[in-house]
Amino acid sequence: MARYVNVAIGQLGPVNKEDSRAAVVARLMNLIREAQQLGADLIVYPELALTTFFPRWYIEDESQLDSWRKAAMPGAETQPLFDLARELQVGFCLGYAELSIEQGEKRRFNTSILVDKNGVIVGKYHKVHLPGHREHEPWRAFQHLEKRYFTPGTEFSVFNAFGGRVGMAICNDRRWCETYRVMGLQGVEMVLIGYNTPVHNAPAPEHDDLSLFHNQLSMQAGAYQNGTWVVGVAKAGTEEGVEHIGGSCIIAPSGEVVASCVTKGDEVAIAHCDLDFCQIYKRATFNFDVHRQPNAYGPITAFKGEALLADGSPRHQ
Numbered sequence: 553m554a555r556y557v558n559v560a561i562g563q564l565g566p567v568n569k570e571d572s573r574a575a576v577v578a579r580l581m582n583l584i585r586e587a588q589q590l591g592a593d594l595i596v597y598p599e600l601a602l603t604t605f606f607p608r609w610y611i612e613d614e615s616q617l618d619s620w621r622k623a624a625m626p627g628a629e630t631q632p633l634f635d636l637a638r639e640l641q642v643g644f645c646l647g648y649a650e651l652s653i654e655q656g657e658k659r660r661f662n663t664s665i666l667v668d669k670n671g672v673i674v675g676k677y678h679k680v681h682l683p684g685h686r687e688h689e690p691w692r693a694f695q696h697l698e699k700r701y702f703t704p705g706t707e708f709s710v711f712n713a714f715g716g717r718v719g720m721a722i723c724n725d726r727r728w729c730e731t732y733r734v735m736g737l738q739g740v741e742m743v744l745i746g747y748n749t750p751v752h753n754a755p756a757p758e759h760d761d762l763s764l765f766h767n768q769l770s771m772q773a774g775a776y777q778n779g780t781w782v783v784g785v786a787k788a789g790t791e792e793g794v795e796h797i798g799g800s801c802i803i804a805p806s807g808e809v810v811a812s813c814v815t816k817g818d819e820v821a822i823a824h825c826d827l828d829f830c831q832i833y834k835r836a837t838f839n840f841d842v843h844r845q846p847n848a849y850g851p852i853t854a855f856k857g858e859a860l861l862a863d864g865s866p867r868h869q
């Protein structure tokens with residue numbers, strides 16, 4: 553018995569500051585049309601797909617920052633994408649900057665939504681691992697102010713969708729093994745991950761020529777060690793002068809890459825994924841019930857870092 557999901561990568565090339573929301577949505581609509589022609593059930597778009605990657609700049613003007621954030625989803629500009637998804641019967645995963653007002657307080661998340669074939673939002677995720685820094689660091693060629701502009705999420709969820717168990721993560725999340733394991737413990741069969749990854753990592757420039765390797769390594773490990781499909785989708789190319797990696801790919805529970813993009817622009821690639829293929833890993837090598845030893849894993853949640861307790865207080869007095 554097989555449970556197939558035809559999943560498409562909807563890779564985006566650069567989205568520049570002056571690109572209108574409508575122009576970007578038109579590009580997303582072109583990609584979902586092409587995916588539908590290829591037989592896709594679902595297309596995955598990048599992190600912060602509707603806007604340029606604005607955390608590269610130090611901006612104090614709140615109204616400027618809020619202009620990149622969406623309160624309503626779907627809103628006026630994105631409704632055509634939801635309508636087209638329903639017309640084509642293709643679901644999608646979309647990353648965007650969310651502005652939510654909760655109990656009168658503004659909360660800003662780096663968000664990803666999962667939308668079914670009828671254009672209904674069936675899952676939402678707030679990025680947990682916000683990389684970069686909080687204060688302006690002029691020494692950098694460009695900033696990475698996600699810790700300043702977003703509130704971290706606090707959970708990894710797995711949703712019943714597309715005939716299986718589907719989870720989401722965003723960009724830096726893919727580098728942390730906990731991301732996949734928490735979803736693996738919820739039976740995840742496909743993890744959808746959009747990313748915007750600059751080639752240059754200012755704190756560790758010697759890693760720059762390993763950017764694509766680390767991108768793929770992280771997702772292959774997550775896929776294999778949890779018996780899940782992983783779909784990684786880039787916003788690629790030179791965006792406002794900053795070079796972003798491509799490397800969009802679809803990875804099987806075996807860890808093998810089964811589809812990938814070959815450009816750094818708007819591009820669709822697709823794979824015919826059997827969700828039941830997860831079982832030969834979940835039932836054997838990574839049969840959690842049989843093999844895991846949680847009694848030995850305490851430090852993973854007890855400590856934040858080598859020297860700090862989970863609450864951030866010093867571990868070694």
Ligand code: ING
Nearest residue numbers: 683723724727747748749750753
């Ligand atoms: N971007 C990068 C990412 O994790 C980064 C930040 C780049 C961290 C290179 C470490 C090394 O892919 C986002 N948006 O998280």
